[in-house]
Amino acid sequence: MKLIRVLGVLPWLTFCALSAQAAGWDIDTLMRSLAKQEGGRARFVETKTIALLDKPVVSSGELNYQPPARLEKRTLKPRQELMVLDGDQLRLERGKQVLTIRLSDQPEALAFVDSLRGTLAGDKAALEKNYKLRLSGTEERWTLDLLPDDQRIAAYVVRITFGGARNHVEWIRYLQADGDSAVMTIEALDGK
Amino acid sequence: MTRAGRTAVLIWLLGLVACALVVWRGQFTADMSAFLPQRPSATQEVLVEQLREGSLSRLLLMGIEGADAPTRARLSKALATRLAASGQFAGVQNGDAAAFARDRELMFDNRYLLSPAVDAERFSAAGLRQAIGDSIDLLASPAGLMTKSLLPRDPTGELLQLLAAFEGRDQPASTAGVWSSRDGRRAILMAQTRAAGSDTDGQGEAVARVRAEFAAVAADTPDARLLVSGAPVFSLEARATIKSEVERLAVVSAIGIVVVLLLAYRSITALALGLLPVLSGALAGVAAVMLGFGSVHGITIGFGTTLIGEAVDYSIYYFVQSRQGSDADWRARFWPTIRLGVLTSLCGFASLLFSGFPGLAQLGLYSISGLIVAAAVTRFVLPQLRPARFAIRDTSALGRAVAPAARGLGQLRWLMLAVAVAASAVVFVKRDQLWNERLSDLSPMPPAVLALDASLRADLGNTEQGYLVVLGAPSREEALVAAERVAAGLQGLVDAGAIGGFDTPTRFLPSTATQQARRAALPERAELAARLKGALADLPLRAEKLQGFLDDVATAKSQPLLTAESLKGSTLGLAVDTMLQQRGARWTVLLPVRSSAGGIDAAALRAALANEPGALFLDLGEESVRLYADYLGEAIWLSLAGFAAIALLLLATLRSLRRTLRVLAPLVLAVLLVMAALTLLGERLTLLHLVGLLLTVAVGSNYALFFDEGKTANDSHTLASLLVANSTTVIGFGALATASVPVLHAIGVTVGPGAVLALVLSAMLATPQEDA
Numbered sequence: 001m002k003l004i005r006v007l008g009v010l011p012w013l014t015f016c017a018l019s020a021q022a023a024g025w026d027i028d029t030l031m032r033s034l035a036k037q038e039g040g041r042a043r044f045v046e047t048k049t050i051a052l053l054d055k056p057v058v059s060s061g062e063l064n065y066q067p068p069a070r071l072e073k074r075t076l077k078p079r080q081e082l083m084v085l086d087g088d089q090l091r092l093e094r095g096k097q098v099l100t101i102r103l104s105d106q107p108e109a110l111a112f113v114d115s116l117r118g119t120l121a122g123d124k125a126a127l128e129k130n131y132k133l134r135l136s137g138t139e140e141r142w143t144l145d146l147l148p149d150d151q152r153i154a155a156y157v158v159r160i161t162f163g164g165a166r167n168h169v170e171w172i173r174y175l176q177a178d179g180d181s182a183v184m185t186i187e188a189l190d191g192k
Numbered sequence: 193m194t195r196a197g198r199t200a201v202l203i204w205l206l207g208l209v210a211c212a213l214v215v216w217r218g219q220f221t222a223d224m225s226a227f228l229p230q231r232p233s234a235t236q237e238v239l240v241e242q243l244r245e246g247s248l249s250r251l252l253l254m255g256i257e258g259a260d261a262p263t264r265a266r267l268s269k270a271l272a273t274r275l276a277a278s279g280q281f282a283g284v285q286n287g288d289a290a291a292f293a294r295d296r297e298l299m300f301d302n303r304y305l306l307s308p309a310v311d312a313e314r315f316s317a318a319g320l321r322q323a324i325g326d327s328i329d330l331l332a333s334p335a336g337l338m339t340k341s342l343l344p345r346d347p348t349g350e351l352l353q354l355l356a357a358f359e360g361r362d363q364p365a366s367t368a369g370v371w372s373s374r375d376g377r378r379a380i381l382m383a384q385t386r387a388a389g390s391d392t393d394g395q396g397e398a399v400a401r402v403r404a405e406f407a408a409v410a411a412d413t414p415d416a417r418l419l420v421s422g423a424p425v426f427s428l429e430a431r432a433t434i435k436s437e438v439e440r441l442a443v444v445s446a447i448g449i450v451v452v453l454l455l456a457y458r459s460i461t462a463l464a465l466g467l468l469p470v471l472s473g474a475l476a477g478v479a480a481v482m483l484g485f486g487s488v489h490g491i492t493i494g495f496g497t498t499l500i501g502e503a504v505d506y507s508i509y510y511f512v513q514s515r516q517g518s519d520a521d522w523r524a525r526f527w528p529t530i531r532l533g534v535l536t537s538l539c540g541f542a543s544l545l546f547s548g549f550p551g552l553a554q555l556g557l558y559s560i561s562g563l564i565v566a567a568a569v570t571r572f573v574l575p576q577l578r579p580a581r582f583a584i585r586d587t588s589a590l591g592r593a594v595a596p597a598a599r600g601l602g603q604l605r606w607l608m609l610a611v612a613v614a615a616s617a618v619v620f621v622k623r624d625q626l627w628n629e630r631l632s633d634l635s636p637m638p639p640a641v642l643a644l645d646a647s648l649r650a651d652l653g654n655t656e657q658g659y660l661v662v663l664g665a666p667s668r669e670e671a672l673v674a675a676e677r678v679a680a681g682l683q684g685l686v687d688a689g690a691i692g693g694f695d696t697p698t699r700f701l702p703s704t705a706t707q708q709a710r711r712a713a714l715p716e717r718a719e720l721a722a723r724l725k726g727a728l729a730d731l732p733l734r735a736e737k738l739q740g741f742l743d744d745v746a747t748a749k750s751q752p753l754l755t756a757e758s759l760k761g762s763t764l765g766l767a768v769d770t771m772l773q774q775r776g777a778r779w780t781v782l783l784p785v786r787s788s789a790g791g792i793d794a795a796a797l798r799a800a801l802a803n804e805p806g807a808l809f810l811d812l813g814e815e816s817v818r819l820y821a822d823y824l825g826e827a828i829w830l831s832l833a834g835f836a837a838i839a840l841l842l843l844a845t846l847r848s849l850r851r852t853l854r855v856l857a858p859l860v861l862a863v864l865l866v867m868a869a870l871t872l873l874g875e876r877l878t879l880l881h882l883v884g885l886l887l888t889v890a891v892g893s894n895y896a897l898f899f900d901e902g903k904t905a906n907d908s909h910t911l912a913s914l915l916v917a918n919s920t921t922v923i924g925f926g927a928l929a930t931a932s933v934p935v936l937h938a939i940g941v942t943v944g945p946g947a948v949l950a951l952v953l954s955a956m957l958a959t960p961q962e963d964a
Binding site for chain 2: 046048050052053054055057058059075078079081083092094097099102156180
């Protein structure tokens with residue numbers, strides 16, 4: 001079903017806080033320090049700015065990341081919803097409706113999910129398959145831009161930006177092709 | 193030739209011509225529906241209808257293997273396009289995004305007629321506030337990316353309601369934009385033939401078209417392979433198998449019998465004359481079935497080869513036994529015995545006539561008419577055609593050679609008791625595993641074909657197809673209205689967890705009444721604009737952004753209602769066609785029901801249908817098992833009745849309980865032994881084994897009757913005739929035992945050994961010791 005294809009491409013796959021420490025500093029060292037992250041729980045607040053609406057839509061809930069492949073996003077407001085990304089499978093539960101998507105069926109969705117998973121897991125090779133990477137800032141306050149190579153991904157999202165300090169990802173911003181954007185801020189609950 | 197003789201020959205010749213005409217103009221079939229019931233119950237009728245005509249009987253599954261994924265996808269799309277254009281298919285699906293986009297557009301354009309959520313309340317200010325608020329909330333969800341672009345025209349989210357109907361179904365995996373197996377190494381397509389399941393020729397053309405179109409599109413990719421399966425392929429395979437088997441069996445048994453007869457007679461004239469009754473009988477049998485049933489099943493013809501084995505016995509008896517004296521002697525001395533043998537055989541076969549399985553009734557009619565004609569030709573025509581002073585080689589040497597053995601068998605009579613006890617014990621101990629309860633085991637499909645089918649089905653996520661709710665109505669509209677009532681009840685069961693889900697044609701084609709009600713629930717443009725203002729008061733969405741919504745609702749209020757025609761060519765139309773079918777003046781609705789994690793609560797389902805007259809809940813798996821069990825049970829009773837008729841006939845003719853028992857004992861014992869042996873060999877007995885057992889009694893009764901005469905063991909001519917007759921029978925049925933068509937194999941493997949046992953046991957029991 002193509003609803004799924006579109007769904008699969010969703011930016012709002014998320015994740016969680018990280019920690020560890022870093023040494024001399026460039027993309028490789030950032031990736032290495034991200035890779036050491038052990039996962040855990042975090043609170044998120046996501047703000048979507050949509051031209052159609054007079055004010056942003058805000059949702060919040062909890063994230064739970066178990067490296068390298070499982071990520072759970074439990075939205076509590078405004079409506080309960082659970083999204084689980086586990087290996088090749090993406091599951092979305094909303095009320096009585098359950099959607100399951102096999103990511104390998106949907107190459108665009110897979111590339112998208114990999115942007116998130118690749119960053120969380122510090123897998124530079126995986127990220128470079130679909131994106132150009134650009135790092136700026138300092139170890140204490142860095143931002144990493146992911147610019148999609150593939151037109152099919154670019155049709156949905158033109159830039160994904162991760163911001164953080166050391167090996168913590170603190171926020172993610174998705175800039176969509178139509179100018180709408182989403183920003184998710186992440187606050188570790190028990191991350192190490 | 194006497195005057196009466198000339199009349200007999202003339203009648204015979206005219207009869208042959210008449211039969212040949214009937215056969216020449218007749219129809220031969222090979223679908224398995226002959227082995228489905230003729231007088232079914234209401235639920236069985238649906239089952240049989242589905243097997244003969246239903247969408248399952250038209251479903252072709254195709255897989256493309258080899259080459260790489262983009263090539264397979266390209267071939268899949270090209271093949272689907274060509275098949276759809278061929279006109280031989282009601283629908284072709286391969287998961288192509290373009291096809292889905294068309295369906296989605298159709299659903300979007302008709303969303304206010306299709307969405308079950310549309311009613312007056314939803315379009316009140318409060319209802320709009322609720323629905324639009326939900327849609328805005330959804331923007332926060334990952335799904336929001338898709339719904340965002342729809343929001344200005346569909347702020348109440350009707351399209352999502354409709355798509356949810358698709359989501360509940362298991363969808364195949366997708367690779368490179370088309371359906372594929374889970375591992376992505378096989379592209380999958382599915383098509384519905386226009387030809388019904390009972391139209392094997394039409395389905396054959398459709399399958400040939402699939403192969404030809406694939407050959408054309410894959411001409412430059414030699415490493416790509418096409419796999420085809422599904423019910424149409426099954427019926428073609430079945431027909432091809434039955435045809436080749438029948439031809440092979442006919443040739444093998446004919447050669448075997450000719451060799452035996454030549455060895456026995458050493459005369460071409462005798463051989464030719466000896467085969468006349470057989471051929472006449474076979475021709476008459478086929479003609480009788482054509483007249484009685486309208487067509488002849490391939491299996492009946494295959495079975496006919498066995499009749500050669502029995503019918504040829506008559507001429508053997510005649511030639512061998514009449515050697516010693518005149519025809520008049522033979523008529524006086526042997527004919528009454530043969531006549532009684534024919535009559536007992538007829539009693540046995542007559543019971544098959546009452547079977548609810550048209551296939552078995554055909555076998556019965558074929559055998560009865562074939563045997564009567566063969567016996568009559570032997571008795572009335574053969575003596576006329578026999579050249580003067582014609583005699584076959586003296587076969588009494590053969591008889592003399594085995595006479596001591598035959599007498600010796602008499603000494604072993606005590607053994608019979610031991611064997612009888614042992615066989616009875618085996619049958620008793622294994623009584624629960626004696627009968628095979630699966631109808632599918634009668635299917636002539638090789639396991640490889642079934643395995644391919646199972647694998648393609650699993651790729652499609654189409655593993656469960658077992659439950660149906662069935663409704664009937666005199667018109668399409670009434671059928672749809674009834675389906676809507678039932679669907680409402682079923683939805684309650686889904687919510688309660690009694691069932692996992694269901695499909696209904698009304699999801700894609702609501703009844704006219706429902707569509708009108710939905711259309712009437714839509715407010716006029718000005719009214720909607722006013723309500724919208726109120727609804728949006730505290731929402732972050734301004735009414736100006738929803739002009740598309742006002743336009744679309746206004747269009748929906750004036751646009752024509754959806755009809756079956758407007759859905760043609762779409763997946764929705766195909767889904768409706770599968771679930772809503774016209775048969776003559778009746779419309780039938782089939783609502784497939786899926787089980788929930790805990791299975792299916794059949795009692796709750798039946799209770800929910802209690803208020804809907806004529807609605808049936810069908811568990812296809814259970815129903816087909818029950819159907820088969822019914823027919824097996826019926827066949828057992830019919831066989832017992834046939835056996836009882838044989839016993840009564842013998843008692844009435846022989847006028848001696850002792851002699852009757854002496855004739856029947858070896859037959860019963862042969863049946864017991866065959867049952868015990870087959871069971872020990874691990875073969876589960878089917879309906880056709882049962883027919884075989886009945887045949888054993890019918891054929892064996894001839895032997896038993898001759899031995900009952902008391903002099904046989906010492907009469908080398910009679911003994912020789914029995915030996916030759918027995919070997920032709922064994923050749924006929926032995927050939928059947930090698931058949932891969934289960935129906936034929938079952939009969940062969942039962943009657944072949946059964947006939948030998950009947951002869952040996954008759955010899956054992958019937959040799960009167962006082963004569964020795």
